[in-house]
Amino acid sequence: MTMFAACNAKLAEPQIVPAPRSLEMGEGALNLKGIAIFCDPAVDSLSRFALDQFSGRLSMVTGKKSYVTTGEPAGKGLCFVKDVSVAPEGYRISVTPASAVVRASDFNGFLYSLQTLRQMLPVSIYGTAPDPGADWRIPCCEIDDAPRFGYRGLMLDCCRHFFSVDEVKKVLDVMAIYKLNRFHWHLTEDQGWRIQIDKYPRLTEVGAWRNGTMVGGDWNSNDGIRYGGYYTKDEVRDIIAYAAERGITIIPEVDLPGHMQAALASYPELGCKGSKPQPYEVWTIWGVSKQVLNVGNEKTMRFLEDVLGEIADLFPGEYIHIGGDECPRDEWKTDPDCQAKIRQLRLKDKDGVSAESRLQNYVTARMQKFLAGKGKKIIGWDEILEGDLAEGATVMSWRGTKGGIKAASMGYDVVMSPTTYCYLDYIQSSDMEKEPFSITHQWETPESVGESAITLEKLYGYEPLKGIPDDAQKHILGVQCNLWTEYIAEPAHLEYMLFPRVMALSEVQWCTPENKDEGRFIESLAEHELPLLDYIGVNYRPLGDL
Ligand code: ACM
Numbered sequence: 001m002t003m004f005a006a007c008n009a010k011l012a013e014p015q016i017v018p019a020p021r022s023l024e025m026g027e028g029a030l031n032l033k034g035i036a037i038f039c040d041p042a043v044d045s046l047s048r049f050a051l052d053q054f055s056g057r058l059s060m061v062t063g064k065k066s067y068v069t070t071g072e073p074a075g076k077g078l079c080f081v082k083d084v085s086v087a088p089e090g091y092r093i094s095v096t097p098a099s100a101v102v103r104a105s106d107f108n109g110f111l112y113s114l115q116t117l118r119q120m121l122p123v124s125i126y127g128t129a130p131d132p133g134a135d136w137r138i139p140c141c142e143i144d145d146a147p148r149f150g151y152r153g154l155m156l157d158c159c160r161h162f163f164s165v166d167e168v169k170k171v172l173d174v175m176a177i178y179k180l181n182r183f184h185w186h187l188t189e190d191q192g193w194r195i196q197i198d199k200y201p202r203l204t205e206v207g208a209w210r211n212g213t214m215v216g217g218d219w220n221s222n223d224g225i226r227y228g229g230y231y232t233k234d235e236v237r238d239i240i241a242y243a244a245e246r247g248i249t250i251i252p253e254v255d256l257p258g259h260m261q262a263a264l265a266s267y268p269e270l271g272c273k274g275s276k277p278q279p280y281e282v283w284t285i286w287g288v289s290k291q292v293l294n295v296g297n298e299k300t301m302r303f304l305e306d307v308l309g310e311i312a313d314l315f316p317g318e319y320i321h322i323g324g325d326e327c328p329r330d331e332w333k334t335d336p337d338c339q340a341k342i343r344q345l346r347l348k349d350k351d352g353v354s355a356e357s358r359l360q361n362y363v364t365a366r367m368q369k370f371l372a373g374k375g376k377k378i379i380g381w382d383e384i385l386e387g388d389l390a391e392g393a394t395v396m397s398w399r400g401t402k403g404g405i406k407a408a409s410m411g412y413d414v415v416m417s418p419t420t421y422c423y424l425d426y427i428q429s430s431d432m433e434k435e436p437f438s439i440t441h442q443w444e445t446p447e448s449v450g451e452s453a454i455t456l457e458k459l460y461g462y463e464p465l466k467g468i469p470d471d472a473q474k475h476i477l478g479v480q481c482n483l484w485t486e487y488i489a490e491p492a493h494l495e496y497m498l499f500p501r502v503m504a505l506s507e508v509q510w511c512t513p514e515n516k517d518e519g520r521f522i523e524s525l526a527e528h529e530l531p532l533l534d535y536i537g538v539n540y541r542p543l544g545d546l
Contacts, residue, residue: 017506018506018507023141025141029140030097030099030138032062032138033063037066037069037078038079039069039079040082041070041071046245051080054118055067061124079100081102083105085105086103090144091116092104095140097140112145112179116145119177123531149509151509152179153181153417153480154481154482154502155184155481156171156186160191161489169239172242174499174533174536176246177532179506184251188253188323189261191210191286192282193207195233198233199306199310202267210227251320251321252311256293259327262283263293272331295362296338296341296342308322308367312374322384323381324364324383325382325398329354329359332359357386360384379415382398393412394413395412401466404468405468408469408473416480422482424481424498424502425484425486425488426440426453426454427441428456432444436493436496454501457518464508479509483497495540496541499538500543530543
């Protein structure tokens, strides 16, 4: 009698973030402890591997073995079926007291179905410790889910501060739980070059190390501590594979032609100062350096092609990010090579766009063409839109939303990443005293901070298609948040800035506006997501006032 009652009791609605497109609760539940798992032979090998991992973990934590067998579902057990009618990255789950049938058409769809199943189970499913006494039932329900946007990104700056392979993997783990699928990896900067390039060893011998770092917001200070680090190609391959298993494509960024001071410290002949006694150092302060590449020099262009060639060979994704932001052209105005190039290309000050700005267009176009030869597309910060931008480039709108609106209206694909909603280096509340030192502390006062704080709720409320003309909306590939790390040196601080705002981001990226509900979301955070982060040892900013 008790057993019967327990089996038919209506379980609470599971708390799933990002919220599925549709979830209908039924009566009763299915116990996954020791459940037989069937995998349709048409399911691809990567999905099958993910399913094997899931079943291994389920067996370990429940204390009862679940075997995966290839074959026809027999009306019972947990069944995975390939169904080409399911939308890309989408999945359907149908749970009855006898079985759960999961349908997806691709690898990410199967992965996300497993993430959703995990979210319906006790948090111990995320660990390795046996928890046989927990309730391993999932409620009878029908879930039909698919993402709103195909590009669901997060950018991490591993240059201003360097984060280990393990820390990067930890971030990827949490991204995967919340169904993010693009990791934009910022790998080169004025303050440090972070990736091995075989043809230019000095980039990591010299460019990966700086002689100290400014302290807090004091531009005239230096902590005197030599700082640096970089990823070897083997480490990069390891991270690429780790991300791929989690349905995440990596977009590496080589920021050019500005933000290149670490490269200039390594190879001064690539700059506008000649290679007299070392004129450059890996920068020890933050901001935008006026020392940029000499793009009038063919040797510099070969350097860029060599570097991007190695990057394109290493990373399997379709996109390479070529930066393009914040490139002061002061040096180009007087540099003889740059001026000769401007004359040769007959670039003119025209329509409010300087000849020097058009010289950057030339660099962008050349890199785009070079990478197209390697089967890659470029994406760049919205400055690449100034002047002329060749067809086929994708624009990342960061200086507010106007760049994205303009680019989409012109027919370019766009990733929305406006500072006003998507910059996770900004303070999370207006309490400047209690929040850790951030870029906001650098520029704002307690009186001025106001709207510049990017609270969880503010990010949650972001509507990426607002202001985009109807016929241009198809060009909005998706949304990305960025974490710049000038003021973030430690993993715990990094996680504090990321979470739980990344969960809010996941709903902006995944859910249709009708499916978003701030009250339900905050409740899920309090009851499920933050306990989950506690369980897996990830730091976060607590909800509410500090
Ligand atoms: C940027 O924040 N400079 C893209």
